[in-house]
Amino acid sequence: xxxxxxxxxxxxxxxxxxxxxxxxxxxxxxxxxxxxxxxxxxxxxxxxxxxxxxxxxxxxxxxxxxxxxxxxxxxxxxxxxxxxxxxxxxxxxxxxxxxxxxxxxxxxxxxxxxxxxxxxxxxxxxxxxxxxxxxxxxxxxxxxxxxxxxxxxxxxxxxxxxxxxxxxxxxxxxxxxxxxxxxxxxxxxxxxxxxxxxxxxxxxxxxxxxxxxxxxxxxxxxxxxxxxxxxxxxxxxxxxxxxxxxxxxxxxxxxxxxxxxxxxxxxxxxxxxxxxxxxxxxxxxxxxxxxxxxxxxxxxxxxxxxxxxxxx
Amino acid sequence: xxxxxxxxxxxxxxxxxxxxxxxxxxxxxxxxxxxxxxxxxxxxxxxxxxxxx
Numbered sequence: 001x002x003x004x005x006x007x008x009x010x011x012x013x014x015x016x017x018x019x020x021x022x023x024x025x026x027x028x029x030x031x032x033x034x035x036x037x038x039x040x041x042x043x044x045x046x047x048x049x050x051x052x053x054x055x056x057x058x059x060x061x062x063x064x065x066x067x068x069x070x071x072x073x074x075x076x077x078x079x080x081x082x083x084x085x086x087x088x089x090x091x092x093x094x095x096x097x098x099x100x101x102x103x104x105x106x107x108x109x110x111x112x113x114x115x116x117x118x119x120x121x122x123x124x125x126x127x128x129x130x131x132x133x134x135x136x137x138x139x140x141x142x143x144x145x146x147x148x149x150x151x152x153x154x155x156x157x158x159x160x161x162x163x164x165x166x167x168x169x170x171x172x173x174x175x176x177x178x179x180x181x182x183x184x185x186x187x188x189x190x191x192x193x194x195x196x197x198x199x200x201x202x203x204x205x206x207x208x209x210x211x212x213x214x215x216x217x218x219x220x221x222x223x224x225x226x227x228x229x230x231x232x233x234x235x236x237x238x239x240x241x242x243x244x245x246x247x248x249x250x251x252x253x254x255x256x257x258x259x260x261x262x263x264x265x266x267x268x269x270x271x272x273x274x275x276x277x278x279x280x281x282x283x284x285x286x287x288x289x290x291x292x293x294x295x296x297x298x299x300x301x302x303x304x305x306x307x308x309x310x311x312x
Numbered sequence: 313x314x315x316x317x318x319x320x321x322x323x324x325x326x327x328x329x330x331x332x333x334x335x336x337x338x339x340x341x342x343x344x345x346x347x348x349x350x351x352x353x354x355x356x357x358x359x360x361x362x363x364x365x
Contacts (some may be wrong), residue, residue: 015324020328050345053345
């Protein structure tokens with residue numbers, strides 16, 4: 001949208017409720033809800049269903065608030081990238097000031113409510129997660145280093161730890177392992193996306209790995225991180241949150257994921273362009289199923305444990 | 313310039329107000345549910361309250 005007159009016209013639109021809801025990144029929120037719920041249910045402490053429901057909701061609101069603050073700060077980048085041009089701020093439906101106000105209000109609200117509903121530690125962990133995503137990742141790392149997604153991925157990995165903290169009031173090796181699973185999964189997931197999103201990040205001036213170090217290096221990184229991820233994911237099977245169901249799921253998925261990473265690593269740009277980045281796209285799609293099914297298996301182990309079927 | 317009742321702008325404003333109203337009602341229901349859960353669980357019995365402090 002280079003035509004200023006068009007932009008001015010668009011910015012006079014009045015936002016509907018859905019436009020404000022879109023600020024909260026509902027798709028990211030669904031991942032937050034699911035992983036936090038698994039963290040909560042996998043913990044070896046019973047939580048009242050109402051407390052569990054409210055806590056998951058407040059964690060989701062906190063995740064949404066950080067999404068709104070991310071859109072506030074990154075509105076200049078979002079306007080350039082094709083993938084994000086339809087977001088409420090670049091689309092002219094919501095102003096930056098509104099996004100900032102909603103983000104800050106919901107951040108404070110969600111942390112205070114989680115502390116009241118569950119415990120203070122869970123509230124503080126949610127506050128740290130929002131701080132990490134908005135300040136450490138969005139404001140600092142994203143525009144500064146090609147390792148942005150590696151370190152910044154921690155923000156998306158905290159929800160299962162918060163869910164666990166809701167139940168137990170603290171941190172344990174199992175919750176740290178769930179954190180590590182999402183943390184190690186994020187880089188190959190995003191780098192695969194970068195490979196077929198082509199010039200989006202370059203146009204926006206974001207120093208993603210494929211922009212600064214080249215696409216060959218990105219393929220190498222995907223393979224290395226996938227191998228490390230596989231070790232963590234399969235190793236989790238032998239901890240308190242694992243069991244035979246999880247082990248089976250982890251072996252199958254990690255076999256497929258490593259095979260996909262090797263396939264991407266062996267390809268060059270000419271081959272990928274020739275088939276429209278088919279392998280990279282299927283690896284990205286598999287990565288979504290990968291995380292969902294791993295957490296689904298942890299949930300299955302926790303749910304079946306009372307009947308004597310889950311766990312070792 | 314006056315808007316007719318069925319102007320698209322009014323529809324959008326109505327949707328926004330309705331959304332806010334539903335969110336507030338949901339919040340009231342959640343706080344009520346949490347209160348009932350915590351009171352029936354005995355969180356505010358004197359001995360439990362002391363432990364929490």
